Amino acid sequence: KAGVTQTPRYLIKTRGQQVTLSCSPISGHRSVSWYQQTPGQGLQFLFEYFSETQRNKGNFPGRFSGRQFSNSRSEMNVSTLELGDSALYLCASCPRGTTNEKLFFGSGTQLSVL
Amino acid sequence: ILNVEQSPQSLHVQEGDSTNFTCSFPSSNFYALHWYRWETAKSPEALFVMTLNGDEKKKGRISATLNTKEGYSYLYIKGSQPEDSATYLCASVMNRDDKIIFGKGTRLHILP
Numbered sequence: 001k002a003g004v005t006q007t008p009r010y011l012i013k014t015r016g017q018q019v020t021l022s023c024s025p026i027s028g029h030r031s032v033s034w035y036q037q038t039p040g041q042g043l044q045f046l047f048e049y050f051s052e053t054q055r056n057k058g059n060f061p062g063r064f065s066g067r068q069f070s071n072s073r074s075e076m077n078v079s080t081l082e083l084g085d086s087a088l089y090l091c092a093s094c095p096r097g098t099t100n101e102k103l104f105f106g107s108g109t110q111l112s113v114l
Numbered sequence: 115i116l117n118v119e120q121s122p123q124s125l126h127v128q129e130g131d132s133t134n135f136t137c138s139f140p141s142s143n144f145y146a147l148h149w150y151r152w153e154t155a156k157s158p159e160a161l162f163v164m165t166l167n168g169d170e171k172k173k174g175r176i177s178a179t180l181n182t183k184e185g186y187s188y189l190y191i192k193g194s195q196p197e198d199s200a201t202y203l204c205a206s207v208m209n210r211d212d213k214i215i216f217g218k219g220t221r222l223h224i225l226p
Contacts, residue, residue: 004157033214042118042218043158043203056213090157099207099214100146102160 002027004093004106012112018079021109025072025093031055032074033103034066037088046089049074050097078111086113118206120217127194128225134190135220137204141185148205148214149178149189158203161189191222199224 005024013019025032033056034046045058049068066076072093078085088110092103119138127133139147149161162171167182175192191198205216 035216040218043205043216045213045215048213055211058213092158097211099210099212100163100165102163103148103150103158103214104160105150105157107157 004091004104006089006091006106006109008109009107010110010112012114013081014114015081015083017081018077019081019111021076021078021089021091021111023074023076023091023093023106025074025091026104029093029095029104030072031094031097031101032068032072033092034074034076035090035092036060037090037108038084038086043090046076048097055097081113083113085111087111118204118215118217120202120204120220122220123218124221124223126223126225127191129194129196131194132190132192133194133222134188135202135222137187137189137206137217139185139187139204139206139215140208141182143208144182144185144206145210145212146207147180147182147187148203148207149187150203150205151200152203152219153200161202189220194222194224196224196226198222 031050033048035043048056068074088108090108092105094101150158152158164180169180177190201219203219
């Protein structure tokens with residue numbers, strides 16, 4: 001069974017640009033959640049999608065958005081990039097939701113904003 | 115605001131020794147507690163998810179306990195091996211459909 005796949009692996013952007021990251025969950029998993037990892041911080045929850053609906057959202061500005069497609073693949077978009085958005089972005093999937101199920105993480109997208 | 119605290123931040127342990135570290139979380143409205151292991155250059159890997167007070171889970175040499183009334187969980191590693199070197203993350207969920215909140219992790223270094 002294929003794991004969680006994130007693309008691209010690395011991305012370099014400049015301030016003001018926008019970026020779209022992609023996440024393909026494990027087959028059969030309907031929940032996809034996104035996280036930001038920065039030096040000195042733990043994993044910070046961005047949002048969770050389940051059956052194409054955003055079910056939960058973390059404390060991030062509106063520049064961060066996402067969506068989920070009918071095949072459960074998810075995309076995350078960051079508009080008007082800032083230097084502080086440089087981070088490792090991880091997505092995770094699980095069958096039904098994040099609460100009492102183990103999360104399966106992808107390898108992440110390392111975003112650098114110059 | 116839900117705050118998940120892990121201690122210590124970093125730990126050096128001699129190979130063969132046993133060790134443990136702590137995850138603290140608000141006890142009100144507790145729903146679930148997760149533990150993950152994150153090795154360098156890899157993805158976080160789930161170890162345990164616990165929901166009931168007094169839960170104890172074991173996977174090989176690693177075990178975890180949960181006290182929801184006082185808001186803490188311990189992770190134990192018996193007979194540490196080099197492959198145990200990793201960051202161990204805990205995460206808590208309040209209420210069934212709430213978001214998951216991660217601690218900053220405990221970085222474990224196993225000394226040969």
